[in-house]
Each structure stands twice: as structure tokens, then as C-alpha cells.
Amino acid sequence: MLPVIRPEVVPGERIFLTTLLQDDVPTFTEWFADLETTAYLGAVGAVFRVEQEQEWYNSLAKQSDQINFGIIVRETQHLIGTVGLKNIDLLHGTAELGINIGDKTARGRGYGTEAVRLMAEYGCFFKNLSSICLWFVAFNERGHRAYLKAGFREVGRWRGSYQLGGRRYDKVIMDITRDDLDLSRMSALIHQLGEHGHATG
Amino acid sequence: MLQGERIALRPFRESDFDAWYRLMAEDVEVSIAGSGTWLPQTVEAARHRWHSILDASPDDRINFAVTIDDRCIGSIAIKFIDRRSQNAWLAIVLDSTQLGQGYGRDAVNTLLRWAFMIENFHRISLDTWSTNERAIRCYKAAGFVEEGRMREAAWVNGQRVDIVEMGVLRPEWLERQQRS
Ligand SMILES: CC(C)(COP(=O)(O)OP(=O)(O)OC[C@H]1O[C@@H](n2cnc3c(N)ncnc32)[C@H](O)[C@@H]1OP(=O)(O)O)[C@@H](O)C(=O)NCCC(=O)NCCS
Ligand SMILES: CC(C)(COP(=O)(O)OP(=O)(O)OC[C@H]1O[C@@H](n2cnc3c(N)ncnc32)[C@H](O)[C@@H]1OP(=O)(O)O)[C@@H](O)C(=O)NCCC(=O)NCCS
Numbered sequence: 001m002l003p004v005i006r007p008e009v010v011p012g013e014r015i016f017l018t019t020l021l022q023d024d025v026p027t028f029t030e031w032f033a034d035l036e037t038t039a040y041l042g043a044v045g046a047v048f049r050v051e052q053e054q055e056w057y058n059s060l061a062k063q064s065d066q067i068n069f070g071i072i073v074r075e076t077q078h079l080i081g082t083v084g085l086k087n088i089d090l091l092h093g094t095a096e097l098g099i100n101i102g103d104k105t106a107r108g109r110g111y112g113t114e115a116v117r118l119m120a121e122y123g124c125f126f127k128n129l130s131s132i133c134l135w136f137v138a139f140n141e142r143g144h145r146a147y148l149k150a151g152f153r154e155v156g157r158w159r160g161s162y163q164l165g166g167r168r169y170d171k172v173i174m175d176i177t178r179d180d181l182d183l184s185r186m187s188a189l190i191h192q193l194g195e196h197g198h199a200t201g
Numbered sequence: 202m203l204q205g206e207r208i209a210l211r212p213f214r215e216s217d218f219d220a221w222y223r224l225m226a227e228d229v230e231v232s233i234a235g236s237g238t239w240l241p242q243t244v245e246a247a248r249h250r251w252h253s254i255l256d257a258s259p260d261d262r263i264n265f266a267v268t269i270d271d272r273c274i275g276s277i278a279i280k281f282i283d284r285r286s287q288n289a290w291l292a293i294v295l296d297s298t299q300l301g302q303g304y305g306r307d308a309v310n311t312l313l314r315w316a317f318m319i320e321n322f323h324r325i326s327l328d329t330w331s332t333n334e335r336a337i338r339c340y341k342a343a344g345f346v347e348e349g350r351m352r353e354a355a356w357v358n359g360q361r362v363d364i365v366e367m368g369v370l371r372p373e374w375l376e377r378q379q380r381s
Contacts, residue, residue: 044285044286045285091237091238091356092237092354092355092356093356094351094354094355130353130354130361131351131352131353131354133351133354155349155350155351155352156348156349156350156351156366157348157349158288158324158326158348158349158366158368159324159348159368159370160288160323160324160370161286161288161324161326161368162286163285163286163287168286168323173349173351173366175351175352175354177352177353
């Protein structure tokens with residue numbers, strides 16, 4: 001079967017972010033029947049059934065305080081994961097970033113770093129966010145390094161807030177502010193904006 | 202009822218609604234400190250919210266009225282309960298006429314004793330604005346330590362401020378109790 005050509009919503013170099021489709025739900029179900037993945041994501045010990053993934057998919061259209069994209073590798077046109085912002089708060093200009101490269105063979109190849117960066121730029125440009133946070137479990141060194149490369153900084157830890165096998169681990173908090181980001185890739189998407197635009201403030 | 206030094210924590214009653222409404226809907230300072238904003242709220246809307254908070258599943262949230270001589274002067278709760286990892290988040294607001302008299306630390310300490318000794322929590326978390334010095338001092342007095350600051354993560358009273366993350370662990374709290 002030929003991969004579907006999907007809309008390139010947020011273009012990156014080796015990947016782009018696209019809208020999610022009903023047909024992706026079985027793929028999510030496969031990704032979320034994995035104890036390693038759900039442990040990293042904080043849903044320790046949980047696996048999700050197709051009905052639950054369907055419910056999550058249905059919620060995407062209803063909830064305005066979150067936005068989720070699929071991550072597509074240009075070379076193969078394959079969907080390898082999702083990245084999103086939740087708890088988008090437009091009064092405070094904040095949100096929390098989450099990512100899952102569900103396809104394990106696609107981890108550790110730089111795609112996560114790029115997706116995180118694109119999502120942060122999208123949030124600060126299109127949603128006018130000032131500050132985006134995320135957390136990871138202290139043993140998730142791959143995540144840690146990807147976030148650092150994407151420009152996030154460690155700003156704290158919730159000590160011992162995560163347990164596995166009776167042992168406690170910290171959740172590490174990172175954030176990035178609009179001033180940390182170069183938003184020129186996003187402004188380039190709005191052609192009439194021009195280099196300096198006609199900004200009045 | 203959980204007896205503190207000067208305050209007591211007990212379940213809310215229907216007759217506490219007026220006190221609660223004053224706390225959450227009428228008092229601008231308290232509302233901003235708690236939720237970062239103040240919006241006009243009809244009594245009906247507030248009553249609806251009151252019920253949705255009080256009727257929340259105890260798996261997610263547990264509420265207490267902070268009282269003096271049985272009179273409700275505030276609200277304290279734990280929320281985002283995660284029994285598997287033995288942690289939860291704390292939220293407190295007192296009536297604006299009762300601030301800065303030590304009732305806050307008394308209520309927080311009474312709640313921590315319950316959470317650590319009767320319930321089996323290992324950690325209680327909370328966050329607040331960096332400009333809410335009164336709250337930060339109150340929490341430190343009850344044993345919380347600062348664990349981080351999310352930069353420029355809130356707009357409060359005309360300025361962009363940090364969010365201060367705080368936490369207290371059972372062994373730390375026990376040690377403080379033995380010392381004092
Ligand atoms: C965390 C995640 C988003 C990172 O994306 P990714 O594409 O795998 O990461 P990248 O390839 O961009 O960067 C990974 C970095 O960690 C390093 N790394 C890779 N595997 C590693 C491992 N097993 N241990 C330690 N470091 C590792 C890489 O070398 C790279 O760092 P470097 O370039 O400085 O050497 C992705 O792995 C993922 O979704 N994992 C499963 C779910 C998850 O953990 N989600 C995040 C929860 S907070
Ligand atoms: C936060 C709150 C629960 C604390 O309870 P409290 O009874 O006022 O606090 P306490 O009296 O125990 O402690 C207050 C501390 O702040 C100090 N303080 C009092 N007023 C202050 C002020 N205006 N600015 C700075 N510090 C102040 C007190 O001296 C005391 O510190 P100290 O013992 O080190 O001297 C309560 O003030 C409150 O409900 N405030 C409004 C809502 C709110 O902020 N909720 C918390 C949101 S995270």
C-alpha cells in the first residue's frame with residue numbers, strides 16, 4: 001500500500017507536522033499497547049484500547065485548549081508519532097508540550113528534537129504563547145537530550161513524584177520562552193508578512 | 202474533623218456556600234491569587250461550580266473547610282491525586298479578612314499530617330506565583346521547599362511572573378515534626 005500524501009501543516013527539514021486522521025487510530029492503539037512507551041509518558045502500567053484511542057481522537061476536535069499534530073518523515077512519508085500542546089492558556093500565554101515517537105525504530109534519529117522545536121515555534125508564533133513547559137522522568141535521558149537540543153532549559157524537579165517498582169524518581173521540569181526561539185520559519189509561512197511586516201507593536 | 206492548633210478541617214456543608222462564594226467569587230485578590238484571574242460570576246454559576254467541586258470523585262480531589270469555632274474561613278483541598286505514585290497537589294484559599302495570622306500554615310500542616318499519616322501520601326506538591334510572597338512564606342513555614350521556577354509562566358496583576366514549584370516529602374515533614 002502506498003503511503004497517503006498528507007498535508008504539510010508545519011514544515012520542517014527532515015519531518016513535517018500534519019493533521020491527524022481517523023485512519024491513524026489503529027496506529028495509535030499499536031503504539032499505546034506498549035509498557036515502555038506509557039511508562040515514559042507517565043501513564044505507568046497502562047495500555048490503551050482502540051475505544052480509548054478513538055475517544056482521544058474525538059476529543060481533538062472538541063477541545064480548544066489543546067492541539068496535536070502527527071509527525072511525518074519526509075523521506076518515507078510515514079507517520080512516526082505525535083506532538084502537541086495541552087493546557088493552552090491564552091490569558092497567561094502558556095502551554096505544556098508532549099511528544100511521543102510511537103514508532104520505536106524512528107527514535108534516536110533526531111526527529112524528536114526537530115518536532116519539539118517546530119511545536120514550540122508554532123505555539124509561540126501562532127498561539128502567541130510566552131512560555132512552554134514540559135516534564136520528563138529523570139531516567140529518560142533520550143528525552144532529556146532531545147529537549148536540550150531543541151532549546152529547552154531545566155527549571156526544576158518534582159522530587160520523587162514518580163514511582164516504578166517501589167522506587168521513586170524525579171520528574172524534571174523544562175521550559176522555553178518566546179525570546180529563546182527564532183520564529184522566522186513560522187513568519188515565513190505568512191507570505192505577505194514580509195521581513196519586517198507592518199507590525200505596530 | 203481534623204484539629205489543628207487554632208483551626209479545624211471539616212467537610213463542607215451546604216450552609217458554607219455563602220462563605221465560599223465570598224472567597225471564590227467576590228474577593229478579587231483571593232481569586233487572582235488562586236486562579237490568576239477574576240471574572241464576574243453569578244450566584245447560580247458559582248453554586249454550579251461549588252457543587253462540581255464538592256461532588257468531584259475522591260479519587261481525584263478531596264475538599265476540606267478551614268474553620269474557626271466551626272465557622273468556615275477558607276478552603277483547602279488536595280487534587281490531581283495519584284495514589285500509585287503516592288502524590289497529590291494542594292490548593293488553599295482563606296478569606297481576605299483572615300490572612301497573615303498563621304491560619305494558613307496551621308491548615309497546611311494539619312492537612313499534611315492527614316495526608317502523610319492517615320492517608321499514605323509520600324509527597325505533596327503545589328505551585329504559586331513568584332509575587333505571592335505571603336503564600337510562599339506560609340508554605341515554607343509548613344515544610345515545603347522550592348523545587349523550581351517556570352519562567353514568565355503567568356500574567357498576574359499587570360506583570361509577567363514566574364511560577365514557583367514547591368514540594369514536601371513525608372520523611373522531611375516527619376523530621377521537622379520531631380525537631381519542633
Ligand atoms: C523522547 C523522544 C521524543 C526523543 O525523540 P528522538 O527522536 O528519539 O530523539 P533525538 O534523536 O532527537 O535525540 C535523542 C538524543 O538522545 C540520545 N539518545 C538516544 N538514545 C539514547 C539512549 N537510549 N540513552 C541516552 N541517550 C540517548 C541521542 O544520541 C540524542 O542526543 P545527542 O544528539 O546529543 O547525542 C522519543 O524518543 C520518544 O518519543 N520516546 C518515547 C516516548 C517518550 O519518552 N516521550 C517523551 C516523554 S517526556
Ligand atoms: C496563602 C495563604 C493560604 C497563606 O495563609 P496565611 O494564613 O495568610 O499565612 P501565614 O499567616 O501562615 O503565613 C504568612 C507569612 O507571610 C508573611 N506575610 C503576611 N502578609 C504578607 C504580605 N502582604 N506580603 C509578604 N508576606 C506577608 C507573614 O509574616 C508570614 O510569614 P512569616 O511567618 O515568615 O513572618 C493565604 O494568605 C491566602 O489564602 N491568600 C489568598 C489566596 C492565595 O494566595 N492562595 C494561595 C494560592 S497558591
